[in-house]
Amino acid sequence: MKVIQSFWTKPFTNPASTSFESRFQGGFNEDKQFIFTWALSLLSIKEYFPSVHLVTDTPGEKAWIEFFEFPYDSYSTGLDEIEDMPSDFWGAGKLQTYASTNDPFVHFDVDVILGKEFNISIVENNLIAEFQYDDSLLKRYELIVQKLVSSKVVMSTEILETIRQPYFSYSDYNLGITGGRDVEFMNNYAKKALADLRKNIAYASKNDKIQCSFLNCFFEQFYFYIEATNQSKKVDKLIEKTILVDVDYQKQKIASGIKHLDFVHLHGGYKRLYPNLSEKWLSELYPDFYRHLQKKLAYIESRSL
Numbered sequence: 001m002k003v004i005q006s007f008w009t010k011p012f013t014n015p016a017s018t019s020f021e022s023r024f025q026g027g028f029n030e031d032k033q034f035i036f037t038w039a040l041s042l043l044s045i046k047e048y049f050p051s052v053h054l055v056t057d058t059p060g061e062k063a064w065i066e067f068f069e070f071p072y073d074s075y076s077t078g079l080d081e082i083e084d085m086p087s088d089f090w091g092a093g094k095l096q097t098y099a100s101t102n103d104p105f106v107h108f109d110v111d112v113i114l115g116k117e118f119n120i121s122i123v124e125n126n127l128i129a130e131f132q133y134d135d136s137l138l139k140r141y142e143l144i145v146q147k148l149v150s151s152k153v154v155m156s157t158e159i160l161e162t163i164r165q166p167y168f169s170y171s172d173y174n175l176g177i178t179g180g181r182d183v184e185f186m187n188n189y190a191k192k193a194l195a196d197l198r199k200n201i202a203y204a205s206k207n208d209k210i211q212c213s214f215l216n217c218f219f220e221q222f223y224f225y226i227e228a229t230n231q232s233k234k235v236d237k238l239i240e241k242t243i244l245v246d247v248d249y250q251k252q253k254i255a256s257g258i259k260h261l262d263f264v265h266l267h268g269g270y271k272r273l274y275p276n277l278s279e280k281w282l283s284e285l286y287p288d289f290y291r292h293l294q295k296k297l298a299y300i301e302s303r304s305l
Contacts (some may be wrong), residue, residue: 001104001123003045004179005072006055007038008079008093013059028271031296032297035068037111037266037278039293042070043286044114044258052217055079055097068296071289080193086204089197094175098190105186106179111271113278115253115261122236128179129173130265138188138245144214145170146270153215154199170193172221173228176265177238185233186208193223226289238263257284 012034028034045052052071056064057079064070078100085092097107106123108114135141148155149163162168179186196255197219204212228235243249253261254274258281266274283290 001179002053002103003049004054004055004097004101004105004106004107005042005045005110006079006093007110007127008082008090008096009059009063010083010085011090014087020176029258033170033271033278034277035293035297036113036282036290037271038064039068039070039114039289040282040286041108041113042072042277043289044065045108046071046116048114048120055093057083060263061131068293077127085198086201088204088209088212089201089216091220092194092197095190095194095197095220098179098186098193101186102183104181104183106177107175109176109265109267111266111279112176112263113258113266114263116259118262119238122238123179123193124176124235125180125187126182127223127233127235128174129178129235131174131234131237132171132225132242132275133174134169134171134242134244136171138274139169139178140196144211145218147211148215148218151203153203155218156223158230159223162226170222171236172217172225173235174243174265174267175224175238176186176220176267178224179261180236183235185227185231189224189227192227193219194250196223206222250281 028037032303042052051073052238053073054060054064054070056075056076058077061075065072065075079096081094082092082096094107094109101107106128137169145163149160197215200215203215206212239249250264250270253264254277266272266278279290282293
């Protein structure tokens with residue numbers, strides 16, 4: 001099983017705006033919080049897997065491999081292929097990675113942190129996702145989805161027909177941890193989603209950053225959900241219980257400490273709810289690399305004076 005992380009640099013170095021929706025500073029309050037989280041993510045993954053591969057672009061090679069010296073065992077710059085995509089479409093890097101990886105793989109977002117009780121066996125399954133989100137109660141995305149349809153966002157015929165069903169309710173799979181042995185499904189779904197996302201480049205120039213940001217989740221997570229459902233594919237979830245309501249499902253795990261949890265994923269608002277968590281854990285568990293990053297960040301700061 002190939003273990004992968006990916007990072008498309010363009011949305012980080014050239015964000016569409018300074019809003020959270022554009023993932024300014026990686027979605028964190030400060031750049032350094034993002035960098036500490038990524039470092040902790042990688043080092044925690046290497047506790048379980050002997051080899052971790054980074055899929056990035058040429059600027060990413062210079063920044064994360066050459067300057068910050070993140071200890072990846074291998075890397076590639078295949079995300080140069082999507083340089084034409086607008087930085088609003090920050091999910092394109094993950095889709096390109098899923099589409100172009102030819103071996104069975106597990107992909108970890110760079111804000112996923114593995115704890116000492118992570119169940120490594122689940123990554124061997126055919127298809128995996130972090131959890132399922134069901135919007136039937138909150139209806140958080142109902143209006144946004146209808147706006148996409150009314151504004152004629154390009155999407156597959158099957159998905160458009162699904163949305164137009166009278167009792168449609170938005171659901172998706174969070175893909176903070178995803179992949180599996182069914183690499184053919186992952187390749188085909190991602191190629192389809194990326195191709196449709198690319199057809200909507202004009203949408204990135206619009207002012208509604210919330211709606212534009214949602215396109216990333218729509219094409220990555222919703223397409224995965226619909227394609228798997230339509231093909232009757234079994235998806236094994238790391239969190240079995242479907243998320244139906246607003247609840248901090250990670251609070252208890254975080255409070256117990258990294259030595260007593262399976263994993264945490266600082267996705268969405270969690271980046272700002274726990275902004276200093278990664279720095280704390282990184283300094284405690286990997287003090288040498290923490291000091292290394294502090295020196296690198298101090299150098300950057302000195303150059304900007």
